[in-house]
Amino acid sequence: MIRSVLLAAVLLAPVAAVADLPDLGGREIVVATENAYPPLQFVDPASGTAIGWEYDAMAEIARRLNLTLNYQNISWEAMIPAVSEGQMDMGMTGITIRDDRAEMVDFSAPYMRSEMVMLVRADETRFADAEGFAADPGLLVAAQPGTTPFYVAVYDLLDGDEANPRIRLFETFGAGVQALRAGDVDLVLTDGTAGEGYVAANPDQFRIVGAPLGSEDFGFIFPKGSDLVAPINAAIEELRADGTLDALDTRWFLDYKMGQ
Numbered sequence: 001m002i003r004s005v006l007l008a009a010v011l012l013a014p015v016a017a018v019a020d021l022p023d024l025g026g027r028e029i030v031v032a033t034e035n036a037y038p039p040l041q042f043v044d045p046a047s048g049t050a051i052g053w054e055y056d057a058m059a060e061i062a063r064r065l066n067l068t069l070n071y072q073n074i075s076w077e078a079m080i081p082a083v084s085e086g087q088m089d090m091g092m093t094g095i096t097i098r099d100d101r102a103e104m105v106d107f108s109a110p111y112m113r114s115e116m117v118m119l120v121r122a123d124e125t126r127f128a129d130a131e132g133f134a135a136d137p138g139l140l141v142a143a144q145p146g147t148t149p150f151y152v153a154v155y156d157l158l159d160g161d162e163a164n165p166r167i168r169l170f171e172t173f174g175a176g177v178q179a180l181r182a183g184d185v186d187l188v189l190t191d192g193t194a195g196e197g198y199v200a201a202n203p204d205q206f207r208i209v210g211a212p213l214g215s216e217d218f219g220f221i222f223p224k225g226s227d228l229v230a231p232i233n234a235a236i237e238e239l240r241a242d243g244t245l246d247a248l249d250t251r252w253f254l255d256y257k258m259g260q
Contacts, residue, residue: 021064021238022231028068029228031058032079032091036172039197039252040094040218053252054092057111060244061235075171076144079221080104086223090232094191096148096216106226107219109233111245114191115212116152119198121180122207129210130157133187140168142176142185148216149189156213157189181205191216193253 033050035043041052050071062069074082076093083091084104094114097107118130127133133141134157141157143150150167158164168185170176177198179185190198192212199206222229239245 021234023066024231026066026068028070029089030070030072030087032074032083032088032093033071034076034079034093034172035073036076036174037094038174038194039256040194041092042174053112053248054094056248056251057239057245058092060239061232064235064238065231077146077171083221083223089222089226090228091221094194094218095221097219098148101221104224105221106224106229107221108229109236110217110219111236111239112193112218113215114193114218115215116149116189117192117195117208117212118210119177119180119188119190119195119206120186120209121183122203122205124186124207124209126186127209130213132210133157137166139187140166140185141187141189142168142170142179143189144171144173144176145169147173152189152213189213191218193249197253197256 033041033054035041035050037052039052041050041054043049044051050073058069061067072088074088074091079091079093080095080101081104082088091105094112095101095107097110101107118133120127126136127139133139141153143153150162150169153167154160154162154164158166168176168179170179173188173190173194176185176188180188192208195206195208199208220232236245
């Protein structure tokens with residue numbers, strides 16, 4: 001069921017050149033979310049409320065463009081097809097901008113660049129980098145099908161076989177992390193910001209090993225030809241120019257402590 005939420009401004013960052021942005025007249029848009037990718041978007045265990053970097057960013061974008069946001073939770077596997085088919089006006093869940101996905105949906109301008117890192121248990125001693133992981137056939141990596149971590153696991157860590165049994169598939173990123181915590185898998189690939197958040201909140205349980213495995217740009221997605229792309233791109237640029245994106249990074253990647 002769609003949850004109608006008109007989000008108020010949550011930031012106190014200065015607003016520059018707001019008059020240059022279009023006024024969309026309170027237009028209501030449906031936004032697909034997954035709520036399984038902290039700290040970008042997740043359910044606060046204390047309050048049960050969906051929170052995160054992307055929610056705050058969209059609240060500010062909505063305020064500046066005069067939009068009303070209706071959030072609908074959906075699985076990652078269904079998100080891109082649903083947005084592509086026009087069932088929803090946009091989607092957000094740390095979606096990497098890629099050419100194959102751009103054949104199905106339009107992307108916003110990048111709002112964040114992140115590096116892929118290797119998240120392991122704090123007591124891991126069997127490997128310390130990608131080569132060490134690949135060399136031990138008994139080690140397992142968790143991934144969501146169709147995500148950037150999945151493809152990095154297949155083509156950068158392992159042998160290019162998408163059916164490789166060393167890749168254990170999970171419906172959500174959080175489920176993969178729980179499997180790592182329980183010892184059911186030995187590695188989770190994630191963007192650096194999320195990985196650092198887990199380590200900061202649980203230094204006795206997790207750490208990051210090895211060098212980053214490359215960078216990725218995140219963007220919001222829209223049905224092909226959507227008239228929302230241009231105004232949201234303009235708002236993203238304004239948030240970048242006036243320091244709001246930097247403030248969000250500080251709030252969610254430095255100040256916020258997962259599980260506290």
